Amino acid sequence: MKQYETVIGLEVHVELSTKTKIFCGCSTEFGGAPNTHTCPVCSGMPGSLPVLNKKVVEFALKAGLAANCQINQHCRFDRKNYFYPDNPQNYQISQLYLPICHDGWVEIDTPGGSKKIRIHEMHMEEDAGKLIHDEWEDCSLVDYNRSGVPLIEIVSEPDMRNAEEVISYLEKLRCMMQYLGVSDCKLQEGSMRADVNLSVREEGSGTLGTRTEMKNLNSFKAIARAIEGERERQTELLEEGQAVIQETRRWDDNKESSYAMRSKEDAKDYRYFPDPDLPPVYISNEWIEEIRSSLPELREEKKQRYQDKLGLSPYDAGILTESRHLSELFEETARLCGNPKKAANWFMVEVLRLMKDKGTDPEEVNFTPKHVADLLKMIEKRTISPQNAKKVFQKIFEEDLEPESFIEQAGLRIVEDTGLLTEKINEILDRNPGPLEELLNGKDKVSGFFVGQIMKEMKGKADPAGVREALNKEVEKRKN
Numbered sequence: 001m002k003q004y005e006t007v008i009g010l011e012v013h014v015e016l017s018t019k020t021k022i023f024c025g026c027s028t029e030f031g032g033a034p035n036t037h038t039c040p041v042c043s044g045m046p047g048s049l050p051v052l053n054k055k056v057v058e059f060a061l062k063a064g065l066a067a068n069c070q071i072n073q074h075c076r077f078d079r080k081n082y083f084y085p086d087n088p089q090n091y092q093i094s095q096l097y098l099p100i101c102h103d104g105w106v107e108i109d110t111p112g113g114s115k116k117i118r119i120h121e122m123h124m125e126e127d128a129g130k131l132i133h134d135e136w137e138d139c140s141l142v143d144y145n146r147s148g149v150p151l152i153e154i155v156s157e158p159d160m161r162n163a164e165e166v167i168s169y170l171e172k173l174r175c176m177m178q179y180l181g182v183s184d185c186k187l188q189e190g191s192m193r194a195d196v197n198l199s200v201r202e203e204g205s206g207t208l209g210t211r212t213e214m215k216n217l218n219s220f221k222a223i224a225r226a227i228e229g230e231r232e233r234q235t236e237l238l239e240e241g242q243a244v245i246q247e248t249r250r251w252d253d254n255k256e257s258s259y260a261m262r263s264k265e266d267a268k269d270y271r272y273f274p275d276p277d278l279p280p281v282y283i284s285n286e287w288i289e290e291i292r293s294s295l296p297e298l299r300e301e302k303k304q305r306y307q308d309k310l311g312l313s314p315y316d317a318g319i320l321t322e323s324r325h326l327s328e329l330f331e332e333t334a335r336l337c338g339n340p341k342k343a344a345n346w347f348m349v350e351v352l353r354l355m356k357d358k359g360t361d362p363e364e365v366n367f368t369p370k371h372v373a374d375l376l377k378m379i380e381k382r383t384i385s386p387q388n389a390k391k392v393f394q395k396i397f398e399e400d401l402e403p404e405s406f407i408e409q410a411g412l413r414i415v416e417d418t419g420l421l422t423e424k425i426n427e428i429l430d431r432n433p434g435p436l437e438e439l440l441n442g443k444d445k446v447s448g449f450f451v452g453q454i455m456k457e458m459k460g461k462a463d464p465a466g467v468r469e470a471l472n473k474e475v476e477k478r479k480n
């Protein structure tokens, strides 16, 4: 059998998190009652005129510079003409001839090391409205709230070879956009959407095979399954000596198969032409440099800094920087408790555990770093036992409560009254003459039994190290 190679290029749409739409002042907020975030411009009324939102250009520049792109200092908008009910103007304002950013790259991790994925271009465009197909009545409704929400479309070169690379690339883009603060990139809400272009060719071939484009992919898992399904379908066709037809296919994740949606249209089908309502955009060198110098620390740099300055392992540094939001909570906690390694440990074990148990998205973790730092300090000072600290942390994670007063109220503070502790220890020693005899004869293992008993009696309000110490003291006394 011949060996085949899969070739994949992605078109990724990212909704920008500007407050207002790209060509009008309507809110971009997700949801809202249908058609409440609309005006004559974004619902395509005759006579209305678009005005470019400068923030959109700024966000596109940030994304482009972070992805090592060249900038078209003179760029402009073009009309992409087509009819569809979610597109009220009968054209979409996009960029074809002079996209704002081009020829960049990002680096992804693969099992074989890091790999560069080239970016052909990034262009600005407006999003379309949303059709709602009524399940009970035979009608479709349209909501224009999303119409005119700014997008950047990021077009890669066909540099990916399998689903893992595709997911890695998407994760990279998502992380980058989130760090830059230009998009929340939520696949579920559609603020990040990927179209997968895929072809198969004989291994070693220098030319590209005929590709199909798959739309309607709204999770990483669906993307991975769609890639595998399409790879198989095309390979079978080639094996049978049949041709792959260039077309747009829709992936049905429930049926785990794709079907042809329409034959692939070409740019020329859309009769693109420069939009006469919008003047060309000029981007000065000063503006580019201003944005370049104000780019935030991105994940890779942060990861390196955590290793160099905070002494964290590459693994921990990697996990803690996956989400900018989580990394900020961690850093503030580390700063306030003065012990980055302790803070990192707590995040790696307790925070991640609760996130996993509760299915919390990193972006939704919401506690005050000072509360965690205070708790860590109390563990350090032995004001609270590690077991109880975990319980308190769960409360912080869920309700962001203030630990000190909670510990007080719940009576979780470690008893500092050494008198009470010694009393309990002696009671327990007296109650267990057999094990005590063994302990006095040097059988140290038995001390574990006593520590357990004492901890139980103290109801977790004693810390094991302190108990062990006090126990040794009392046992020593009895040796004499």
Ligand code: ADP
Pocket (backbone or CB within 6 Å): 007, 008, 009, 010, 011, 155, 156, 157, 158, 159, 197, 198, 199, 208, 209, 210, 211, 265, 266, 267
């Ligand atoms: P169009 O604008 O018609 O969709 P483009 O040439 O802009 O086509 O390519 C769109 C995407 O398809 C790009 O990400 C590109 O890398 C990818 N692509 C193009 N040709 C192939 C191919 N033969 N196999 C896989 N991907 C491809």
Ligand code: MG
Pocket (backbone or CB within 6 Å): 011
């Ligand atoms: Mg395309």
Ligand code: ZN
Pocket (backbone or CB within 6 Å): 021, 024, 025, 026, 037, 038, 039, 040, 041, 042, 043, 148
């Ligand atoms: Zn509007």
